[in-house]
Amino acid sequence: MASKSFRSLLSLARPQRKLGYVSHRNIRFVASTSILANARPNFPCVDAHAARESLLVSLSKRPPADEDEDETGPEPPYARPSPKSYLKFHSEAPLQLTYGSSLPSFDVAYETWGKLSERRDNVILLHTGLSASSHAASTEINSAEGWWEKFIGPGKALDTNQFFIICTNVLGGCYGSTGPSSIDPTTGTEYATRFPVISIFDMVQAQFRLLDHLGVDKLYASVGSSMGAMQSLAAGWLHPKRVGKIVSISGTARSTPSSIAMRFAQRSVLMADPNWNNGFYYDGLPPHTGMKLARQIATITYRSGPEWDLRFGRKFRASPSTDQEPDQPRVPALCPDFLIETYLDHQGEQFCLKYDANSLIYISKAMDLFDMTSPALESLSLSWPKAVASAHLGHSKSHPPPPNPAPHLPDLAAGLQPLAHIPTLILGVQSDILFTVDQQREVADALRMAGNHSVSYYELGGVWGHDTFLLDVLNVGGAIRGFLS
Amino acid sequence: MASKSFRSLLSLARPQRKLGYVSHRNIRFVASTSILANARPNFPCVDAHAARESLLVSLSKRPPADEDEDETGPEPPYARPSPKSYLKFHSEAPLQLTYGSSLPSFDVAYETWGKLSERRDNVILLHTGLSASSHAASTEINSAEGWWEKFIGPGKALDTNQFFIICTNVLGGCYGSTGPSSIDPTTGTEYATRFPVISIFDMVQAQFRLLDHLGVDKLYASVGSSMGAMQSLAAGWLHPKRVGKIVSISGTARSTPSSIAMRFAQRSVLMADPNWNNGFYYDGLPPHTGMKLARQIATITYRSGPEWDLRFGRKFRASPSTDQEPDQPRVPALCPDFLIETYLDHQGEQFCLKYDANSLIYISKAMDLFDMTSPALESLSLSWPKAVASAHLGHSKSHPPPPNPAPHLPDLAAGLQPLAHIPTLILGVQSDILFTVDQQREVADALRMAGNHSVSYYELGGVWGHDTFLLDVLNVGGAIRGFLS
The missing domain is CATH 3.40.50.1820 (Alpha/Beta hydrolase fold, catalytic domain)
Known part of the structure; x- marks a missing residue:
């Protein structure tokens, strides 16, 4: 558990976020499918949850943000003690x-x-x-x-x-x-x-x-x-x-x-996150992984199939896996690979620290x-x-x-x-x-x-x-x- | 981690399952909403994951099942060493x-x-x-x-x-x-x-x-x-x-x-389960919570809205919460409460130990x-x-x-x-x-x-x-x- 409350933690996380601290999307995705080596495969999309957790823990140890810092925006960090933007x-x-x-x-x-x-x-x-x-x-x-x-x-x-x-x-x-x-x-x-x-x-x-x-x-x-x-x-x-x-x-x-049913699925993945802790996470770390997964499901319901067909089709992410042999067919990854997958992953990542998990559940x-x-x-x-x-x-x-x-x-x-x-x-x-x-x-x-x-x-x-x-x-x-x- | 492999564990879990060991659906759901008492609310739907985990651990300590036990059925326990039913x-x-x-x-x-x-x-x-x-x-x-x-x-x-x-x-x-x-x-x-x-x-x-x-x-x-x-x-x-x-x-x-997108959401919740362990769980406990959540999402895609409207409508589960005051309106629970929710919960629970998580991901x-x-x-x-x-x-x-x-x-x-x-x-x-x-x-x-x-x-x-x-x-x-x- 972090020593600072999640509210002050969020204000610390925010400027970092702009710099892309949740950077697994920039990390090269490594194909998990090679059986040439006996090494265990890497899953950057899974490691991202642990990386986010570590970052939140380390941020919680930094001094609190300056109160005068610009905190305005379309979705202000929630539960700020002294609102200035509304x-x-x-x-x-x-x-x-x-x-x-x-x-x-x-x-x-x-x-x-x-x-x-x-x-x-x-x-x-x-x-x-x-x-x-x-x-x-x-x-x-x-x-x-x-x-x-x-x-x-x-x-x-x-x-x-x-x-x-x-x-x-x-x-x-x-x-x-x-x-x-x-x-x-x-x-x-x-x-x-x-x-x-x-x-x-x-x-x-x-x-x-x-x-x-x-x-x-x-x-x-x-x-x-x-x-x-x-x-x-x-x-x-x-x-x-x-x-x-x-x-x-x-x-x-x-x-x-x-x-x-669609909202139930979102609440279920959120409430299954151990960080949710039956809703009592305000003195610790928030259920950021559950929030990311919930948002991915929600995003599916917000758009339509025809739009995705037009927008993404069946295109893969731009950079192929690093295990790729030049003359072999493209080896797909188990982590997000199709553009529709990286889009949903991104939507979840963007949202997971912006909104309170309990608010999502109640509303x-x-x-x-x-x-x-x-x-x-x-x-x-x-x-x-x-x-x-x-x-x-x-x-x-x-x-x-x-x-x-x-x-x-x-x-x-x-x-x-x-x-x-x-x-x-x-x-x-x-x-x-x-x-x-x-x-x-x-x-x-x-x-x-x-x-x-x-x-x-x-x-x-x-x-x-x-x-x-x-x-x-x-x-x-x-x-x-x-x-x- | 359990001492026995998941394969032998499954054969132990099976007869128990028939007796309803995953019994949270039979536990009375307790409303989480009373502000009368300052006690922390209960969430049986969340406790069910830990209960399932504890049961799997305790089953892993029992002697292995008799090889002659009847193991036939529509979906035989997977990866059995000596198949008799096919x-x-x-x-x-x-x-x-x-x-x-x-x-x-x-x-x-x-x-x-x-x-x-x-x-x-x-x-x-x-x-x-x-x-x-x-x-x-x-x-x-x-x-x-x-x-x-x-x-x-x-x-x-x-x-x-x-x-x-x-x-x-x-x-x-x-x-x-x-x-x-x-x-x-x-x-x-x-x-x-x-x-x-x-x-x-x-x-x-x-x-x-x-x-x-x-x-x-x-x-x-x-x-x-x-x-x-x-x-x-x-x-x-x-x-x-x-x-x-x-x-x-x-x-x-x-x-x-x-x-x-719908299958990606299922894989994501499954791979986020710590038990999944990048796929290397065969000597330990399987990602049963992730499997349950994944199956809930899958079930949503298998049926149609009109059928659910006819079948469940907006009916609640039969037994109201125990915190209910007789003259007050029914207090809804944050755990599964509508029949559509208990249906999805049940579908997930039934499936989560029946199928191998990695098979789900690959297929x-x-x-x-x-x-x-x-x-x-x-x-x-x-x-x-x-x-x-x-x-x-x-x-x-x-x-x-x-x-x-x-x-x-x-x-x-x-x-x-x-x-x-x-x-x-x-x-x-x-x-x-x-x-x-x-x-x-x-x-x-x-x-x-x-x-x-x-x-x-x-x-x-x-x-x-x-x-x-x-x-x-x-x-x-x-x-x-x-x-x-």
Whole structure:
């Protein structure tokens, strides 16, 4: 175990990382297949885990980083004690949670863009996906590019000439909001896995406490992609009178067994890492190997097969193995060899020290638990909201019921009934394998069945899969701009 | 490290396993979410790995199993020293491999059904998927049900009244054929990761050495599903004059980046298990945790989302957590909780001691490397076969080129040219996410483009995904029976 906490360790690791300290990708991969010699083969991809561990241990012995060091960036090192790159709302009042527990107090980290109107009626609440921070775009106090930089600004999809945009780090996260890596005020130590299981609704309740604090009574719109789309729908459900419009991009109203399975696989490899230590690793070394493996699996679900076929095909990494005989066929390696493999390896390596493992576990679980069908909602300790006016249940003439309705459609329509009077944009991507286009259709159909006559529905083509919402400024941005105007 | 080898250890573990020694699924899952007490939460799903390890260590200290003990079954414990449940062909002549290496000698384990005709012209060579043994159906020396029991027998898809069926354990496997767990005759110890990287073509060459030994000059048909379909096509390519018909079910002629990515994720979690020890674990404990995690990921690719939706929906495991307050909402657990999670957990647990980790790595790599496009084939040390007669390149009138041909189609057609005169059945499943229906169409289109006018092509519906070939006796079996008759 290292002597310093992982939080201070991370700040040490960061500048090094930029210099490529996790350098196994630059090491020549050695073919493991020669039977000419009896020497045991080398596996640089396996050695990389031990090398990362050694480096973290040695870094933990260096003096702490200068507090004035530039620590801004799209994803600030998590759980920094003195945030300088975002704003923070602290609530001393407790937060009652969906599954019966409560947090005695909590923080919400947030950033804003544009100017709040005098009537405070131009607010867009932007929700994030699983691992993103509040840094959706550059700000005066953090000039680094944000994760939705091209979608936020004057004349952009979220037009800062018109709107005041707020983005928060979600409850359970590790970029300034209260999560498993935060100090539990009742014990004085990190929550770790004593943190309660949270829901998407809890994330939204925390956001609305921030809105109360800012004096914002009604949102112009609630906007989100991926897990952010879940929050966007949940905001409309919890507070139908406080949400003017809803944008749900590549989301769902009901996590399916397939998507639960993919997230379960990620949690399983993470929790099997001995460093995870049942979640109590904050005084030692983090489960960096488990995080790398989990991120590799996640990355598979974020893109699509057709894109990889176009981008990587079956190409191998550039440099062949060193055991190669000049006249012999190329000897493949058991370590990453195809470009698709080195890509996944790289994605995992980049992420494994950037994000808190427990946050990943809790937030991915919250996604699994998300279910807006009426029986599921009734099982939670939530007060069922009254719709603004009684909805006229039933499909409109222009949008009759689908010929083969999903089996859960009536329950989902009943669950979404509070959203019957909120204009809603549902946008999905046909190549998305995580939040499939079937799920997008299901949300749109259920809203229409719930009596919502203002459902805009778009399907996008293209090969970017789930990540389309980060990449397709023209089509995703265009649909949002049109819907919000 | 245990004092006994893993091979003898396995035989000890087996009877215990039947008694449910890996019993964490029967342990009550304890909710990890209570913040009432300051006690650290329990994670039975994580403890299960350590419990399995302890049990393996304690089993290794028991006396070895009685040699007469009944060890038959569909998947015999691997690398048994004296096989009783299958036949074995031993070759003292070396096997030259595709990537330049060679094996000094090798074994092929096999089983047969039906009766060889006097003219030896009724032979069907049945190829297996990744992890299956030669035990496709029950035999006189092994009465246990096989993995294709319902497809083999009198009047069945592979009709034993008519055909003599041979199924082998593949080269690289661990059920009697030479693989990484076999003893390298040049060193007297297990090959481990000194085993050379092998290809699908190498597996088929080993099978044809068995056919030579049995005096079988020409196959009536080469039949396989999944990786077996790859072998089935490879057999036709290597020996166009010795293969009468080809059946390829849910296979591909060119592994795609998506399927490589899923197998890469499995290898990565396995190789990260410290027990893997760069492949040298045969004198100690196997990487059982890595194997369990790898199998969980694999299982996700074997079934389809729609089936899981029908089968599991969003149902939780039957028994709620013990921390449950009666009037409170159900508190979810971070360990497996949804039925889809307990299903995947169980699949991983069942498999993790049944199969050799190095075999999984080598065979899954062989699948990744499979590519029948002409440039890929030309890069291998294989002699390009001469077709039986010059093919008439170009599509037939009844099967003109597809309107949007896959980009690799011309190269694939050139690669498949040796199969131009072999009647071929290509069967795919629309819900298969691993070997997608696009890949099935690609093979059929390429064969037709190569001048093959006897391509039968079927697509099946249903919700079983890739596993359809194991389950759908009516449709898969019917198509095979019709094609072979």
